[in-house]
Amino acid sequence: MRFQSVVARRLSEDRYSAFARDVIEGLTARPKRLSPKYFYDETGSRLFEEITALPEYYPTRCELAILGAHAPEMARLFPAQTALIEFGSGSSKKARLMLDAAPSIAAYVPVDISSKWLAEEAARLRRDYARLAVLPVAADFTESFQLPRSIATLGRAGFFPGSTIGNFEPHQARAFLQHAAGILGEDAILIVGIDLVKDEGTLTAAYNDAAGVTARFNLNLLARANRELGADFDLAKFSHQAFYNRERARIEMHLVSRSRQKTSVCGRMIELGECETIHTENSYKFTVESFGTLARGAGWTPVAAWSDADGYFSVQALRAAK
Ligand code: AVJ
Numbered sequence: 001m002r003f004q005s006v007v008a009r010r011l012s013e014d015r016y017s018a019f020a021r022d023v024i025e026g027l028t029a030r031p032k033r034l035s036p037k038y039f040y041d042e043t044g045s046r047l048f049e050e051i052t053a054l055p056e057y058y059p060t061r062c063e064l065a066i067l068g069a070h071a072p073e074m075a076r077l078f079p080a081q082t083a084l085i086e087f088g089s090g091s092s093k094k095a096r097l098m099l100d101a102a103p104s105i106a107a108y109v110p111v112d113i114s115s116k117w118l119a120e121e122a123a124r125l126r127r128d129y130a131r132l133a134v135l136p137v138a139a140d141f142t143e144s145f146q147l148p149r150s151i152a153t154l155g156r157a158g159f160f161p162g163s164t165i166g167n168f169e170p171h172q173a174r175a176f177l178q179h180a181a182g183i184l185g186e187d188a189i190l191i192v193g194i195d196l197v198k199d200e201g202t203l204t205a206a207y208n209d210a211a212g213v214t215a216r217f218n219l220n221l222l223a224r225a226n227r228e229l230g231a232d233f234d235l236a237k238f239s240h241q242a243f244y245n246r247e248r249a250r251i252e253m254h255l256v257s258r259s260r261q262k263t264s265v266c267g268r269m270i271e272l273g274e275c276e277t278i279h280t281e282n283s284y285k286f287t288v289e290s291f292g293t294l295a296r297g298a299g300w301t302p303v304a305a306w307s308d309a310d311g312y313f314s315v316q317a318l319r320a321a322k
Contacts, residue, residue: 020229020266027270027278034221036167036253036281041224045090047217054213056205059163062313063193067097067161070306070315075102077189077303077317079155083107085184086159087141092121094161098191099129107133107151111141142176147183156184161193161315166250166284170294173284177298181320190300190318197285198312200244207242207251207283215240218253218280231265241277249290253281288314296321 016024019038026033040048052060067074075098078084082104086095089110099105108125112118115138122136139145158180165173180190207214218240222233241254257272264270272278286294291314292302300318307314 016266017228019225023225023229023231023265024268024270027265028268032272032276032278034278034280038221038224039217039281041220041228044217044220044224047213047220050213051209051217054206054209054211056209057214058202058206058310058312059195062308062310063161063163063315064094064097065308066193066306066313066315067094071097071101073304073306074098074191074315074317075104077319078102078104078157079187079189080104081106081154082157083109083135083147083151083154084157084159085109085111085147086161087111087180088113088160088162088164089118089121089136090162091117092125094193095159096125096128098159099125099132105132105157106154107135107148109135109137109148109151111137111139111145113138113140142179144179145183156188158184158188158190160190163193163195163283163313165192166195166286167282168284169282170284173294174298177295177300177318181299184320186320186322188320189303190320191315192291192295192318193313193315194286194291195283196307196312196314197249197287197290200246202312203244203251203285204242207253208240212240214242214253218242218255221280222255225265229266232263234261234263237261238278248282249285251281251283251285252279253283254279286314288316291316 022035051057084105089112092110118136118138122134125134135148137145219235222235225231226233237258238255241256245252254277257276260274261272288305295302295318299321301321303319304317305314
């Protein structure tokens with residue numbers, strides 16, 4: 001305990017980045033952990049794009065099919081003259097399906113932590129949608145942020161696709177939904193993509209692809225620490241592990257140490273035992289009912305749910321509860 005508090009104090013000094021602090025804290029904790037939010041540097045974002053095209057990785061394909069088929073029905077739930085606010089917009093590919101289907105969208109507000117990506121995508125959107133106000137906000141969408149003033153008179157529709165909500169612990173998912181209700185205000189609609197509980201074989205294959213892209217995506221966390229923090233992880237000494245935890249309805253991803261080893265990060269020694277794991281991601285799966293219960297507990301009323309033909313993925317519409 002004493003040791004922990006000394007570590008925490010030293011790590012709060014400015015000369016360490018948030019990434020450095022989280023890596024050292026996570027790798028000196030028991031069990032060891034690293035946050036999935038660090039997957040997405042340039043290499044990781046590229047690897048994730050590759051994942052979305054893998055034959056085993058069904059979520060992106062299913063969600064695009066659902067949006068392609070049902071975006072007009074979703075848009076009919078929006079107030080006339082709406083601002084579409086996307087939490088964690090990335091490439092805005094899914095938002096484009098909404099924009100194409102919904103003439104009622106007057107403004108698009110992509111919220112993303114990467115300001116470079118945001119600016120480039122905003123320029124492309126302005127070119128492709130001449131009458132749309134594109135108002136990017138560079139912010140961590142899990143923290144409080146200000147919506148652009150110019151949308152004050154518009155209705156609000158939140159958009160949170162990709163099953164990103166599945167990365168949160170249940171209590172964090174509830175907190176996020178409450179936070180979204182606060183940002184979006186009365187009469188808002190929230191469109192959320194969630195991955196559904198299904199047979200274990202399909203679930204585990206999606207995170208253990210034959211081409212090994214998910215393994216590279218997972219290992220990139222250590223490669224990133226090597227690049228950005230001057231750490232000296234030997235990637236050959238770790239293996240990718242992903243399995244379904246049925247009791248908690250989540251895929252867990254870990255990096256398993258193949259042997260007893262020592263490594264250093266920012267001058268700090270990290271020790272790993274043989275077979276010790278670093279827990280890098282949870283990806284929660286829901287049923288339409290379990291997600292509805294979560295939403296009701298966070299200030300939202302489920303109004304509609306759409307699914308793909310296999311029932312693998314679901315896009316749900318929620319209305320802010322009065
Ligand atoms: C982007 C969080 C939805 O959980 O399926 C893909 C990330 N991790 N393969 C997911 C991911 C491993 C993905 N999400």
